[in-house]
Structures are given as structure tokens and as C-alpha cells.
Amino acid sequence: MALDSSIAELLRAENLCLNFGGLKAVQNFTFGLPLGALYGLIGPNGAGKTTVFNLLTGVYRADSGGIRLAGANLVGRKPHEITAAGIARTFQNIRLFPDLSVLDNVCLAGQLRGSQRLSGTVLRTAHQRNEEAAIRARCLDLLALFDLRDRAEALATSLSYGHQRYLEIVRALATEPKVLLLDEPAAGLNSREKRALAQSIRDIRDRFGLAILLIDHDMNLVMEICERIAVLDYGVTIAQGTPAEVQNDPKVIAAYLGCSEPPK
Amino acid sequence: MILKNSHPTAGATRSPQALLPAGGFRAPWISFGPYFVGCALAAGLYFTLPVAIGPYYSRIVIDVGIAMILAVSLNIVSGMTGQFSIGHAGFMALGGYTAGMITYYGSLLWWGTAARHGGFLGVGDWFFVAACMVGGLVAAAAGYVVGLPSLRLRGDYLAIVTLGFGEILRVVLQQTNKVMENAATVRASTLRDWWPPPVGGAVGFDGIPKYTNLFWVGAFLTITVVAAYRIKQSSIGRAMLAVREDEIAAQAMGVDIAKTKVRAFVLAALFAGMAGGLLAHEPGLIISPKDAGFQRSFEYLIMTVLGGRGSISGVMLAAAILTALPEFLRDFEQYRLIVYALLLIVMMLLRPQGLFGIHEIWQIWRRRGKAEA
Numbered sequence: 032m033a034l035d036s037s038i039a040e041l042l043r044a045e046n047l048c049l050n051f052g053g054l055k056a057v058q059n060f061t062f063g064l065p066l067g068a069l070y071g072l073i074g075p076n077g078a079g080k081t082t083v084f085n086l087l088t089g090v091y092r093a094d095s096g097g098i099r100l101a102g103a104n105l106v107g108r109k110p111h112e113i114t115a116a117g118i119a120r121t122f123q124n125i126r127l128f129p130d131l132s133v134l135d136n137v138c139l140a141g142q143l144r145g146s147q148r149l150s151g152t153v154l155r156t157a158h159q160r161n162e163e164a165a166i167r168a169r170c171l172d173l174l175a176l177f178d179l180r181d182r183a184e185a186l187a188t189s190l191s192y193g194h195q196r197y198l199e200i201v202r203a204l205a206t207e208p209k210v211l212l213l214d215e216p217a218a219g220l221n222s223r224e225k226r227a228l229a230q231s232i233r234d235i236r237d238r239f240g241l242a243i244l245l246i247d248h249d250m251n252l253v254m255e256i257c258e259r260i261a262v263l264d265y266g267v268t269i270a271q272g273t274p275a276e277v278q279n280d281p282k283v284i285a286a287y288l289g290c291s292e293p294p295k
Numbered sequence: 296m297i298l299k300n301s302h303p304t305a306g307a308t309r310s311p312q313a314l315l316p317a318g319g320f321r322a323p324w325i326s327f328g329p330y331f332v333g334c335a336l337a338a339g340l341y342f343t344l345p346v347a348i349g350p351y352y353s354r355i356v357i358d359v360g361i362a363m364i365l366a367v368s369l370n371i372v373s374g375m376t377g378q379f380s381i382g383h384a385g386f387m388a389l390g391g392y393t394a395g396m397i398t399y400y401g402s403l404l405w406w407g408t409a410a411r412h413g414g415f416l417g418v419g420d421w422f423f424v425a426a427c428m429v430g431g432l433v434a435a436a437a438g439y440v441v442g443l444p445s446l447r448l449r450g451d452y453l454a455i456v457t458l459g460f461g462e463i464l465r466v467v468l469q470q471t472n473k474v475m476e477n478a479a480t481v482r483a484s485t486l487r488d489w490w491p492p493p494v495g496g497a498v499g500f501d502g503i504p505k506y507t508n509l510f511w512v513g514a515f516l517t518i519t520v521v522a523a524y525r526i527k528q529s530s531i532g533r534a535m536l537a538v539r540e541d542e543i544a545a546q547a548m549g550v551d552i553a554k555t556k557v558r559a560f561v562l563a564a565l566f567a568g569m570a571g572g573l574l575a576h577e578p579g580l581i582i583s584p585k586d587a588g589f590q591r592s593f594e595y596l597i598m599t600v601l602g603g604r605g606s607i608s609g610v611m612l613a614a615a616i617l618t619a620l621p622e623f624l625r626d627f628e629q630y631r632l633i634v635y636a637l638l639l640i641v642m643m644l645l646r647p648q649g650l651f652g653i654h655e656i657w658q659i660w661r662r663r664g665k666a667e668a
Contacts, residue, residue: 088547090543090547109546109551110546110547111546111549111550111551111552114546114547114548114549115549119547119548120547122543122544122547126541126543126544126547127541127544128536128537128540128541128544128545129540129541130536130540130653131533131536131537131540135533135536138530138533139533139534139536139537139545139548139550140548140549142530142533142534143548143549145530147529147530147531149526149531149558149562152525152526152529152530152531152532153521153522153525153526154326154327155325155326155525156322156326157322157325159529160325162530163528163529163530166530202548203548205548206548206549
């Protein structure tokens with residue numbers, strides 16, 4: 032891999048492998064995400080999509096291979112260090128903090144780049160108060176972007192399902208990421224909500240200048256908004272390319288629909 | 296839902312606090328004011344309460360104050376951070392024995408007698424406060440060691456480790472040497488006489504100067520409560536709550552789980568150790584190995600469960616009720632544990648989240664007001 036192309040790509044995964052005992056969950060996953068890109072990751076159930084996210088965010092440690100964010104190595108770093116380095120994610124099965132308010136859910140992520148110390152907290156120094164107020168203000172503004180501001184004091188679990196999905200995205204954005212990983216953001220939304228989500232995802236990318244990698248089972252959504260798509264099946268990358276290329280790839284059709292004889 | 300067209304850094308939502316100048320005369324008042332007010336109130340109690348309600352009830356108020364410190368500190372680790380700890384009395388006893396050793400043997404060496412030295416806020420008082428602080432620090436060091444397994448263990452397994460800490464400490468304290476009676480013995484002692492430490496073994500550590508009074512309990516309670524409340528309202532506290540709610544999500548949002556958990560254990564042990572210092576110096580009470588044991592830890596755990604996980608005011612109320620009630624029901628002393636157990640069962644059935652759940656008392660009022668409006 033030439034040096035210049037790895038700098039052009041914000042996030043680079045190189046030959047990632049992960050085995051769970053005898054199960055090869057991810058094999059030789061190679062992927063590049065340029066700045067400002069909106070790419071998709073699809074595949075049948077159990078193909079290893081979420082496992083790839085867990086590798087990228089440090090929940091699992093890859094058996095081999097490399098992950099680089101803007102040139103910095105991320106393999107072996109702890110999840111919170113990777114978030115601080117600039118990769119934020121949402122979860123497939125919503126993982127909000129149920130007993131915290133909507134605002135506190137976002138503030139928790141928004142405090143990542145703060146510099147509060149225990150001594151300053153116990154003495155409530157001017158620095159601590161100003162920083163806490165700034166975090167609050169910034170997070171309220173983020174919530175306002177998604178029409179969630181008037182629910183800021185409500186418990187996270189009291190939101191509707193669709194709003195909870197948005198809150199997950201707001202929370203991830205509050206960490207000021209360079210790369211946003213969305214794990215099935217459209218799951219459980221109706222078709223009108225999905226259209227709105229598609230628009231929102233594009234808007235988020237443009238407004239925050241992020242690169243976004245998206246997992247979803249809704250092919251209309253993925254094909255509509257993603258510029259490039261990687262297809263996983265049993266941990267193997269069976270295709271990569273533009274939506275049109277991927278849609279017509281016989282291996283992809285075989286993986287999704289099955290076929291009478293294995294493709295060459 | 297489409298993105299609204301306002302800039303994310305628009306300043307319209309700044310709270311007025313952020314607009315205040317960073318320094319000025321207000322800053323030290325905001326920092327130290329609550330501590331100062333708390334200590335002033337404690338001094339008021341010290342001079343008025345014994346006159347108003349007599350020594351017996353004053354003594355109960357002291358007991359309530361110490362129980363509050365322990366319950367609020369346990370609440371940091373088990374209520375806010377969600378790490379199940381039933382070794383809290385162990386930290387208390389460790390701090391108490393440490394502080395007691397310092398004041399007892401220190402007094403013997405310097406003043407030739409272990410009696411109280413100096414009046415209110417006299418030199419003896421400050422020696423005692425310093426000893427309590429050292430006791431807190433020693434307990435905090437133990438909290439660090441006991442907190443480390445919490446990085447790998449969860450729930451029941453962590454509970455067993457913390458339980459083990461308290462029980463081991465209790466048994467070790469039972470094996471300690473007899474207390475040295477006077478200054479001459481201490482001066483004549485060799486290093487061998489100090490291991491195991493001469494703190495009285497199974498009968499308890501008798502002879503510690505009795506410095507604890509309403510003022511000092513109030514002062515330490517103020518420090519504990521103000522610090523705990525400020526932590527709860529800060530980024531550090533939010534990280535603790537997030538670890539309690541969902542560790543995976545917390546670390547994905549950038550929370551250092553290991554640091555947060557260990558910090559909770561250390562803080563809880565620090566305050567518990569200082570409370571132990573107060574207990575060891577409480578008039579009419581002899582600290583003994585059983586104070587480190589499971590039963591005492593369990594009492595504080597009940598207070599936090601009853602008060603609500605994370606609710607500082609709720610836990611304080613529970614500590615007050617559970618400490619004062621047995622005193623007023625002396626005749627039914629033998630049924631106390633039965634009542635505790637029944638109370639817990641009833642609570643679990645009716646209000647599993649505790650008296651106030653995760654809220655403070657005044658937040659409940661506000662919510663009620665909102666619901667009616």
C-alpha cells in the first residue's frame with residue numbers, strides 16, 4: 032500500500048482478522064474511508080458487520096491486521112482512547128443510559144474533551160463551572176438540531192423509539208468525532224422516518240465534515256445514500272464498489288438470494 | 296426529522312453562570328461557602344443541642360451523623376457507580392484503628408497521657424482531625440487495592456471480594472496485640488512489639504481519647520456531602536452514573552471505565568476511613584474487630600438501598616431513620632434484624648428503586664409540581 036493513498040484515507044483498515052475459537056468472524060477485511068465519505072457496509076445476518084464495528088472501536092482486538100485513523104495506529108488501544116482519537120459509534124440495539132436524562136446522555140459524551148479534575152470538582156472552581164456550563168450549552172444546541180431540545184430533561188427511555196435512535200446519533204456526535212459509525216440506524220423506523228433519516232445522515236456528514244460508515248439492512252436506504260459499499264458474507268468481503276456495481280455482482284446476489292450453483 | 300438550521304455553537308443557550316467573570320470575590324465563596332456554612336451549622340449544634348435535648352439524644356445525633364457519612368460514601372461506589380460493595384465497614388474500621396493508633400500512642404508519647412488534651416478547637420482537637428485524615432488516606436489506599444478486582448469482576452463476584460476484605464480485616468484485628476497501657480511501656484517497646492499492632496485484639500481498642508463531638512461530626516459530614524453532591528453534578532459523577540447504566544456504551548462514549556471504578560472505590564474508602572476515625576474517638580464507644588465485619592457493612596448497604604441508588608439526600612434520610620429508630624425501640628432490640636429484613640423485602644416489592652430512586656428529595660417535589668401544573 033503506497034503511503035500517499037493511506038494519507039488520503041481518513042480511516043484505513045488493513046487485512047483485519049478475528050477468530051472466535053474455530054469461527055472466522057472476520058477475514059482479511061480491508062477498507063478505506065476518505066474524509067467526507069459516506070460508505071455502507073452490508074451483508075446477510077451474521078456476516079460480521081457489527082464485529083467489524085467492534086474491531087474498529089476497540090471492543091474486540093484484531094488477531095492480525097491494522098487500523099489507522101489519519102495515520103495513527105489504533106490496534107490495541109482501549110475503546111475510550113479510540114473514541115478520543117475520533118471514532119464514534121451508535122449501537123444496533125439501542126444502548127442509551129436509561130436512568131439519565133436526555134441531556135445527561137449527551138453531556139456524558141460531550142465531556143470527553145473536558146479537563147475536569149477531582150480537586151476542581153470538589154471545590155467547584157470557576158474553571159469547572161464554566162466548563163460544565165459550556166458542555167451543557169453545546170449539548171443543548173446539538174439536541175436543538177434534532178428537535179430534541181424540549182425533551183432535554185426527560186428520561187432517555189421516555190423517548191419514542193425513533194427519537195431514541197436519533198439521541199444515539201446526537202450522543203455520538205457530541206464526542207466530536209472524525210468518523211461516525213452508524214449500526215443499523217434505520218432499524219425499526221417506518222418508511223417516512225427512513226426517508227427523513229436518509230436526509231439527516233447526509234446533512235450530518237456535510238455540517239460536521241465527518242466520514243460516515245453505515246450498516247443497514249434497508250437496501251433502499253443504503254443504495255440511495257452510500258457512495259461506496261462493501262459486502263460481507265461469513266466474515267469475507269465478497270464485493271466492494273459503487274451501489275450499481277454491488278447490486279449487479281453475482282456473488283452478492285448469491286449471498287442474499289442463494290443460487291443453484293456456487294458463483295465462480 | 297430534518298436538521299434544524301441553527302448553528303451548533305449559537306450562544307443563546309448559555310447559562311448565566313458562564314457569563315460571570317472567572318475570578319473575582321465570588322469564586323472563593325462559591326468554592327468554600329457550602330463547607331463554611333456546614334461547619335458554622337455544626338458549631339451551632341455543638342453549643343445548643345446538648346443543652347436543648349440532653350446528652351443522650353445528642354449522642355444519637357452523633358451516631359446518625361457518622362452513619363450518614365458512611366452511607367453517603369458507600370453510595371458513591373454502589374449507588375452511583377453500580378459496583379456492589381459489602382466491605383464498607385472494613386474501610387471504616389481500617390481508618391478508625393489507624394486514627395486511634397495515632398491519637399492514642401501520639402498522646403502517650405507527647406503528653407504522657409491518653410486523656411483529651413486542650414479544649415474546643417484546641418491542639419488536641421487538631422491532632423485528632425489530622426489523625427482522622429490519615430485514617431481516611433490509609434483506607435483510601437486499601438480502597439485502591441480492593442477496587443482493582445472490580446475491573447474484572449462484576450456483581451456477585453465483586454461482592455464476594457469486598458466481603459472477603461472486611462472479614463479478613465476483622466479476623467486480622469482479632470489477632471492483634473494488647474494495648475500498651477502507659478508512656479513508659481511505649482518508650483521501652485521494641486519494633487517487635489509493634490507487629491502485630493498493639494490495638495487490643497478481640498476485646499477492642501480501649502483508651503483512645505474521646506475527641507468526637509457534634510462539631511467534628513458535622514464538619515466531616517459537610518465535607519462528605521458537599522463533595523459527593525458536587526461530584527454527582529460533575530463530569531466525573533456523570534461518568535460514574537454511565538458506568539452503572541451501561542459499561543459498553545460508557546466506554547464507547549469515551550469514559551475510562553477502569554479509572555472511574557477505581558476512583559469511586561478510593562473516594563468511598565477515603566470518607567469511610569474518616570468516619571471510622573470519628574467512630575473510634577466517639578465517647579462511650581470502643582472500636583472492636585466486629586466493627587469491620589459483615590453485619591455492619593450490611594447495615595450501610597441497607598441504607599443506600601433504602602435511600603435510592605445515587606440519591607444523596609435519600610440515603611441520608613435512610614441513614615437517619617435506620618440509626619435513630621433502634622434507639623427509640625430499645626425494648627424491641629432483639630427483633631431489629633427481623634425488622635430490617637422485612638423492611639427490605641417490602642421495599643423490594645413496593646419501591647425497588649429506593650425511597651427516592653435516583654432523585655434528590657427536592658427534585659421529587661419539583662417533579663410533583665410539574666405533574667400538577
